Amino acid sequence: MNAWNPALYRSWFVVAQSRRLKSKPLSVTLLDRPLVLARLQSGTLLALDDCCPHRHAPLSAGRVTAAGLQCGYHGWTFGADGRCTALPGLAEHACQPAVQVGSLDVMEYDGFIWVRPEASGSLGSQDLPAFLRRLPPASRRFIWSATWKAHAVDALENFLDPLHTHFVHSGLVRAEGNRQRVEATVTRSAGVLQVDYRGQPQQSGWLYRLFESPRELERAHFAGTAAGSAQLEYRYQDSGVLYFTLHFSPVSATLTQVHGTLHVENRWAPEWAVRTLAWPFLRRVARQDQKIVELQAANKTRFRREAGVSTELDLVRPSLDEVWAVPARPLTEHTRRVDIML
Ligand code: FES
């Protein structure tokens, strides 16, 4: 499936960790579109189609010069807006042809390079959803990346759905046979989804017992303006807050880059402690999710299936489908409450 919902082209996506983009150009692919990222000598970021208009060499095989990103084949050079700024070999009086490479909006935020396929000219984190903008940068404890052989929307749904945790992370996140009634409030407004889970201060899994204290609230966030990003926010009665944020970047319909962060607020959590104590458990949870989502992807291909049967317990999928499904499935604003046994 190469058709993408057009809403995705107006959305910001994480495409790389900032630290990976140094002086050399970097090749990435988003929504089946091969791109080159570069940090120009002025500090400006550049995101262009990774194809030189001259003889189609990949621009990511070139280098950054004072004039911009230089193709490694004949030296044509391009600025951040994709226009050709230098064409080696042209005599001084010769007219420089007006050539341009497709460009994307690009910015850096919270340790990542973000791009928006349909350039709108407004470049800043003010376009990101509120749940991403309020992340306290100084509180980040770790950042990680992986590649999943699955569609991004299935990976997103997996991250935001609590009902798989008893099975996929059995004993680690929640335990089957120890369910409690939880009130879930789903709020949908202007392309933003928020799900609040109340009524489960204590969890049945080991992760809770080892690292958490009584919870006040678990909240899930998603918004169409950063359609690959989602967040789980855990607020504790002792005023601590954990923010797990995952960014799913669709390379293609069958491959997704995953970048994650954990921000911790008002809680003792030195970096060494998170890395040595909590991280091995979290990595295990991530591997368990990756395994089931990859099995799901392979089976959908085997049976040629797309959407599945949903019930009122599938709280987030309709909001995800609004920007991910082809054709689009528009949603109206609403608030609804559902009791779930978690
Ligand atoms: S192919 Fe890029 S300059 Fe010739």
Ligand SMILES: [Fe+2]
């Ligand atoms: Fe999971």
